[in-house]
Amino acid sequence: MDPSLEQQLSQLYQAMESPPGANHCGSCRTCCTAAGLSRQNVTDLELAVLGEAGPEFARYAARERHPDGQFVYAECPNLGPEGCRVYELRPFSCRVFGHYRASGTTLPSECVYLNRDREFPASDYYRAVPGALRLRELSRDFQLRRVPGGASPGVDSGGVGLNLEDPWDRALEQVGRGELPELPTESAAESLFAAYVRALVAGELGQHAEALKHYQRVVAECPERHDLLTFAGFHAFQLGQMDQAEGYWLQSLRLFSGNPLTFSFLGYLYSHRQQWQMAADFFGAAFELEPGQPVHAQRRDEALHRNRSETE
Ligand code: SF4
Numbered sequence: 001m002d003p004s005l006e007q008q009l010s011q012l013y014q015a016m017e018s019p020p021g022a023n024h025c026g027s028c029r030t031c032c033t034a035a036g037l038s039r040q041n042v043t044d045l046e047l048a049v050l051g052e053a054g055p056e057f058a059r060y061a062a063r064e065r066h067p068d069g070q071f072v073y074a075e076c077p078n079l080g081p082e083g084c085r086v087y088e089l090r091p092f093s094c095r096v097f098g099h100y101r102a103s104g105t106t107l108p109s110e111c112v113y114l115n116r117d118r119e120f121p122a123s124d125y126y127r128a129v130p131g132a133l134r135l136r137e138l139s140r141d142f143q144l145r146r147v148p149g150g151a152s153p154g155v156d157s158g159g160v161g162l163n164l165e166d167p168w169d170r171a172l173e174q175v176g177r178g179e180l181p182e183l184p185t186e187s188a189a190e191s192l193f194a195a196y197v198r199a200l201v202a203g204e205l206g207q208h209a210e211a212l213k214h215y216q217r218v219v220a221e222c223p224e225r226h227d228l229l230t231f232a233g234f235h236a237f238q239l240g241q242m243d244q245a246e247g248y249w250l251q252s253l254r255l256f257s258g259n260p261l262t263f264s265f266l267g268y269l270y271s272h273r274q275q276w277q278m279a280a281d282f283f284g285a286a287f288e289l290e291p292g293q294p295v296h297a298q299r300r301d302e303a304l305h306r307n308r309s310e311t312e
């Protein structure tokens, strides 16, 4: 995983060691058992940081059960005779447990924090629990780096869902509905996810220079995202930056050779350069991947025709 994300998560964890205080109690350990917790949210980023301990912990946190109803992990697989075996890396939810409590939930009766916790309405989670919003940002950046369709190791926690109070999530949801959102004023230290949403929105508005600027940052930090390389190339092409577009698209194909759109875009680019045989090859490859789109075959045949006329 990206070392800078791991470092940023570690900084967040360290910041939490100051008030409300390190949760060193660990005496009753009820919160480290499936029966003691009603649920435990954990992000894919935190599971990745847990490394080998991640997949089993994910199954525990999901409160997975055997067919007979028994918990697969009645207690956390990271709990050893001396307490938490991954204490330095324990997830956010383990760190805030007991200190903060969503209304409508209860702490175990034996918990030392009972009646000393800070209660908050569940809908206020990101406002009420310090660090929760930062974890959300880091988790989204982690998800953005994932290659679409890539299988995640072990059980997926489901990552972070949409929070419509968050301007970036709200914007993404609006784009999904075909609306054009208003975005916050740009600032220097924006998250990668913010850059991604800005790129999408600028793309929808046909603002190719703006879209390319943000995609450039996103693909530099997510070099495996072949789909985003294809989009970056599209905006470079629209701006007449042919070499850059070609570079992005060829890189995208090196990572994943199953996207007919990328082949087709390269077909256009080589047509534009009047490299007709190349254009025919790329349109032909797009047609092989997408035989239900006769337009690829038409363009391939036109390019072949141009190639023949120019060589005769
Ligand atoms: S990771 Fe550690 S602190 Fe968290 S539930 Fe497991 S044993 Fe408890």
Ligand code: SF4
Residues within 6 Å of the ligand: 023, 025, 026, 027, 028, 029, 030, 031, 032, 097, 098, 108, 110, 111, 112, 113
């Ligand atoms: S339930 Fe409360 S007292 Fe028991 S280990 Fe968890 S935080 Fe500590």
